[in-house]
Amino acid sequence: MNGIRTLLAAAVAAAATAGVIAADAPLTAQQQHGRKVFDIKCLPCHGPGMWGTNALARRMPLDKAELEKRTDLNAVMVKTLMRVGIGSMPPIRKTEVDDADADAIAAYLTRNSPR
Amino acid sequence: MTASAPLPPGVSAADFNQALKEFAGVVGHDWVLTSEEDRHTYLDAFAPGDADKHACSAALAPTTAEEVQALVKIANRHRIPLWPVSTGRNLAYGGSAPVLRGSVVLDLKRMNRVLEVNNELGYALVEPGVNFFDLFEALQAQGGKLWISTPAPGWGSVIGNALEHGVGYTPYGVNANSICGMEVVLANGDVVRTGMGGVNPGGQEWQVFKYGYGPVWDLMFTQSNFGVVTKMGIWLLPEPEAVANFAISLPDMGDLPVMVDTLRPLRLDDTINAPYTITNPYRSIMDPMSAQGKTRSTIYKGPGCMPLDFVEQTLRSRGEGMWNVGFNLFDSDKGLDLREAKIRAAFDKVPGAKVKTMRWHRGEPLAGWMRVSPVLFPLAGVDWYGGPGGHINYAPVVAPIGSRIAEVYDMVYRRYVEFGFDCYCGFLNIGGRAIVVNPCTFFNREDAEMTRRARELARVLYKDGAAKGFGDYRAHISFMDDVADMYGYNDHAARRLGDKVKDALDPNGILAPGKQGLWGSAQRVHKGKPA
Numbered sequence A: 001m002n003g004i005r006t007l008l009a010a011a012v013a014a015a016a017t018a019g020v021i022a023a024d025a026p027l028t029a030q031q032q033h034g035r036k037v038f039d040i041k042c043l044p045c046h047g048p049g050m051w052g053t054n055a056l057a058r059r060m061p062l063d064k065a066e067l068e069k070r071t072d073l074n075a076v077m078v079k080t081l082m083r084v085g086i087g088s089m090p091p092i093r094k095t096e097v098d099d100a101d102a103d104a105i106a107a108y109l110t111r112n113s114p115r
Numbered sequence B: 001m002t003a004s005a006p007l008p009p010g011v012s013a014a015d016f017n018q019a020l021k022e023f024a025g026v027v028g029h030d031w032v033l034t035s036e037e038d039r040h041t042y043l044d045a046f047a048p049g050d051a052d053k054h055a056c057s058a059a060l061a062p063t064t065a066e067e068v069q070a071l072v073k074i075a076n077r078h079r080i081p082l083w084p085v086s087t088g089r090n091l092a093y094g095g096s097a098p099v100l101r102g103s104v105v106l107d108l109k110r111m112n113r114v115l116e117v118n119n120e121l122g123y124a125l126v127e128p129g130v131n132f133f134d135l136f137e138a139l140q141a142q143g144g145k146l147w148i149s150t151p152a153p154g155w156g157s158v159i160g161n162a163l164e165h166g167v168g169y170t171p172y173g174v175n176a177n178s179i180c181g182m183e184v185v186l187a188n189g190d191v192v193r194t195g196m197g198g199v200n201p202g203g204q205e206w207q208v209f210k211y212g213y214g215p216v217w218d219l220m221f222t223q224s225n226f227g228v229v230t231k232m233g234i235w236l237l238p239e240p241e242a243v244a245n246f247a248i249s250l251p252d253m254g255d256l257p258v259m260v261d262t263l264r265p266l267r268l269d270d271t272i273n274a275p276y277t278i279t280n281p282y283r284s285i286m287d288p289m290s291a292q293g294k295t296r297s298t299i300y301k302g303p304g305c306m307p308l309d310f311v312e313q314t315l316r317s318r319g320e321g322m323w324n325v326g327f328n329l330f331d332s333d334k335g336l337d338l339r340e341a342k343i344r345a346a347f348d349k350v351p352g353a354k355v356k357t358m359r360w361h362r363g364e365p366l367a368g369w370m371r372v373s374p375v376l377f378p379l380a381g382v383d384w385y386g387g388p389g390g391h392i393n394y395a396p397v398v399a400p401i402g403s404r405i406a407e408v409y410d411m412v413y414r415r416y417v418e419f420g421f422d423c424y425c426g427f428l429n430i431g432g433r434a435i436v437v438n439p440c441t442f443f444n445r446e447d448a449e450m451t452r453r454a455r456e457l458a459r460v461l462y463k464d465g466a467a468k469g470f471g472d473y474r475a476h477i478s479f480m481d482d483v484a485d486m487y488g489y490n491d492h493a494a495r496r497l498g499d500k501v502k503d504a505l506d507p508n509g510i511l512a513p514g515k516q517g518l519w520g521s522a523q524r525v526h527k528g529k530p531a
């Protein structure tokens, strides 16, 4: 949702690195849907300067801490961590992100990973 | 059902399986959630070491009030306790987990429609699964003419937060005050519309007049277990012309009483027209660090509560005083000028006070400091001792008299030093007249000893506060009976009244047994002993 992206961009306007997502290869329909769900359900914690990104930056280089920029995620890992939770990230329930949406998020986040 | 799932207390496996089949007949097999993976998602994610004591046996996810009606009827036949949640993000108070182990979570997240936004009359009518992000988006899509009053983390439910007496930071700060009209499914499956919603056939008045005719029921369904709320009207703040932010800092440790006494009259006459939050020195250090992803070990490595002189030095080096208060005012630009002049005049009389302000004007993009757009970064504080974290609160209601607030703070601070936690404490002005003194204990969930200490600290504070005559405004599922005990006037007349109502409306006690210490006759045997 553009509203949330704008909002987050405003919230981190101070951070010089804040900006649009790097240009990728064109997204498949599933990946596009995944990005839309990710924006609503994950971005408030995984956008630049947000809690999840900051938490991950404590244990990996900053350029890897933003999930959307990762090239080493795999779909099983993304879906499992979403359901089980990791660190302080609470589990995301099926009523919030159903299995089809979880698949779509995973497809979006792994679009740049080697297959 | 996997082997490790608890059963609802007193219900046989055969009966439970039969009920699950009947539930599936209503919501479909996919939305009777019984796998270990699914049940895990309903545990209290920030539990103070006792997540399994509040494990559910299953979760049900209906999409309509009719489905909710059918589910409560089945639950009644099989005597199965249901624990309704709207979005189940009641973090620090139990998340989506029930008080009574083995209850079935009634997860209303899929009922997620914004049914109406009325810009002319200033309200929205929402279903339980609508969270503050959803409502914010829906309002923005219509030009942002109405504003939400979001709690610090925005992924909770508009309905769930209002039902819990939650708070946001606009003039409509206490969300329960903004409730106007509900639809409620009672334990026997009946559906009631409160207030003007009862008029048949109804018109445009449900969300504009709270009182209807006869007794007013809305607030009876808040912090209670008397019904399942399936719709709620919520009044929304019309976009003001301007917003001003105030950050006021007082230099010395002894300045808490003068801070409270200076704010009180300004809030009472509505010069300050939205809730303020006073932060103690620890919180003033910890909040900005957490927002940047920094944990305690980056500034301090020793055990115990960080020494006060270290805290003072840290704040001084940043040019800040020991006591800080933040709030926003909502008005026209001219109105803000008048308010600002009064506030500055009041704080000019306080030695060493520093007042900083900022303004926003209609047409500019919403700024983070306005706290009117939902965010999730405030949750980052739980990582203070390194993740995976959690936190529990002590939250007594205290009259905003400087000496009284200072007395409670002193009691809290001593206990934090004794128990070895950094004394993070906010003072939330809830509802204009009161302050909720709100120390939060952060803990690392993987450190069993620290988690145990955090629990003990909470219990000790409850006892200390109760002895001085204070009562909390809200409680974690592990402490609901402890807090109910604080309200003991006339041999617990308040709880006895609650129990009578409970027995009348829900004789089998199938709705949220133990919620806020209300068990009812049917489920009282389970009080205090996990199944």
Ligand SMILES: Cc1cc2nc3c(=O)[nH]c(=O)nc-3n(C[C@H](O)[C@H](O)[C@H](O)COP(=O)(O)OP(=O)(O)OC[C@H]3O[C@@H](n4cnc5c(N)ncnc54)[C@H](O)[C@@H]3O)c2cc1C
Pocket: B084, B085, B086, B087, B088, B089, B090, B091, B092, B095, B096, B108, B128, B150, B151, B152, B153, B155, B156, B157, B158, B159, B160, B161, B163, B164, B165, B166, B167, B168, B227, B228, B229, B230, B378, B379, B380, B381, B512, B515
């Ligand atoms: C760091 C941090 C900061 C926080 N700051 C704030 C804050 O500023 N303000 C604030 O208010 N809270 C705050 N909270 C607490 C909490 O996160 C929010 O109050 C949150 O909105 C509550 O969760 P929810 O809306 O998902 O409610 P839910 O979990 O859906 O509901 C809460 C409870 O209400 C009852 N209930 C819910 N829906 C229904 C229904 N439809 N019918 C019957 N009963 C129902 C149930 O007992 C349920 O357990 C904070 C928490 C953390 C961790």
